[in-house]
Amino acid sequence: MTAAQLRSLRRVLLRWYDANRRDLPWRRNRNPYSVWVSEIMLQQTRVAAVLDHYARFLRRFPTVKALAAARESSVLAIWSGLGYYHRARRLHQAAKLIARERRGKFPRTAEDWSDLPGIGRYTAAAIASISFGEAVAVLDGNVERVLQRLYGQLHTKQTSWQRADILLDRERPGDFNQAMMELGATICTPRAPQCLRCPLNTFCKSRGAEQPRRQAARKRTAISYALARRDSSVLLVQRPANASLMAGMWELPALAPGVTNGDAPLLQVRHSITDTDYRVAVFTASPDQLHDFATNGQWFTHRQCERLPLTGLTRKVLRRLSLASKDSAGESICH
Numbered sequence: 001m002t003a004a005q006l007r008s009l010r011r012v013l014l015r016w017y018d019a020n021r022r023d024l025p026w027r028r029n030r031n032p033y034s035v036w037v038s039e040i041m042l043q044q045t046r047v048a049a050v051l052d053h054y055a056r057f058l059r060r061f062p063t064v065k066a067l068a069a070a071r072e073s074s075v076l077a078i079w080s081g082l083g084y085y086h087r088a089r090r091l092h093q094a095a096k097l098i099a100r101e102r103r104g105k106f107p108r109t110a111e112d113w114s115d116l117p118g119i120g121r122y123t124a125a126a127i128a129s130i131s132f133g134e135a136v137a138v139l140d141g142n143v144e145r146v147l148q149r150l151y152g153q154l155h156t157k158q159t160s161w162q163r164a165d166i167l168l169d170r171e172r173p174g175d176f177n178q179a180m181m182e183l184g185a186t187i188c189t190p191r192a193p194q195c196l197r198c199p200l201n202t203f204c205k206s207r208g209a210e211q212p213r214r215q216a217a218r219k220r221t222a223i224s225y226a227l228a229r230r231d232s233s234v235l236l237v238q239r240p241a242n243a244s245l246m247a248g249m250w251e252l253p254a255l256a257p258g259v260t261n262g263d264a265p266l267l268q269v270r271h272s273i274t275d276t277d278y279r280v281a282v283f284t285a286s287p288d289q290l291h292d293f294a295t296n297g298q299w300f301t302h303r304q305c306e307r308l309p310l311t312g313l314t315r316k317v318l319r320r321l322s323l324a325s326k327d328s329a330g331e332s333i334c335h
């Protein structure tokens with residue numbers, strides 16, 4: 001593209017963004033703390049799934065100081081249901097570093113943000129450009145797809161970063177980065193790009209000519225859990241600290257595959273985690289199971305559950321069985 005074309009593309013895209021951007025809570029200010037929290041939550045997670053958690057998280061931890069002072073279990077409790085819990089742990093670790101070693105001062109450049117736990121090249125560039133106006137381009141899945149269609153070529157990662165940098169508007173880098181991501185999320189979508197509505201239509205080499213990629217088939221599996229209740233408490237077990245998924249989170253005790261306790265389940269629900277769809281059945285724990293589970297598990301009253309990091313599935317089950325509800329802050333509570 002010529003310099004004049006590049007200028008024109010930037011102008012057109014920013015104008016489109018100004019008129020069409022979604023009103024998302026993390027776009028209402030450029031505070032680095034709230035931008036950072038939103039960027040971490042949005043990694044591999046849909047906007048719709050993040051909205052509630054984002055509001056709840058900022059209510060509970062309104063500043064980096066408050067987050068740094070919290071216990072990890074409290075951070076995980078608020079994160080419960082959002083998945084990819086290593087994100088919450090690293091966010092918490094980074095908050096402690098900022099509070100203690102930088103006396104609460106946020107880094108201002110992408111390079112300095114990258115030194116913190118859980119912050120890769122994309123996240124560092126997003127925060128530095130949005131909050132501090134640094135002229136660094138972002139490249140996430142949405143931007144990469146837009147670039148490949150725009151140039152009509154498949155690129156290596158390195159070339160994509162270079163292309164993103166060439167396109168970047170140096171005057172409004174944060175808005176331009178968000179405009180590219182917004183275009184990928186709402187117009188230049190993976191399966192059905194809306195080229196007729198696209199502001200970059202006249203610049204685009206492919207205009208949606210690329211065949212949609214077939215999505216990988218999702219895995220399906222069935223799992224069962226046991227529910228044990230005593231007075232107003234429920235029995236939960238903790239996942240191992242070295243588990244690859246949801247380490248240290250609390251959940252209902254799992255039953256061995258095929259065990260049904262001979263009864264109809266109390267509840268059946270569907271639950272999806274990453275690329276797997278689960279059919280979940282919950283049975284009343286038998287006396288023998290109760291004995292086994294009680295050895296490794298722990299009884300929790302509703303008050304204790306208020307701040308417990310539950311897995312998203314366990315929270316969902318307890319709510320469906322009316323054993324958990326939302327308090328005024330939206331946290332899960334067992335009854």
Ligand code: SF4
Pocket residue numbers: 146149150187188189193194195196198199200201204205206207208209
């Ligand atoms: S014209 Fe179509 S393919 Fe090209 S960037 Fe726009 S939506 Fe994507």
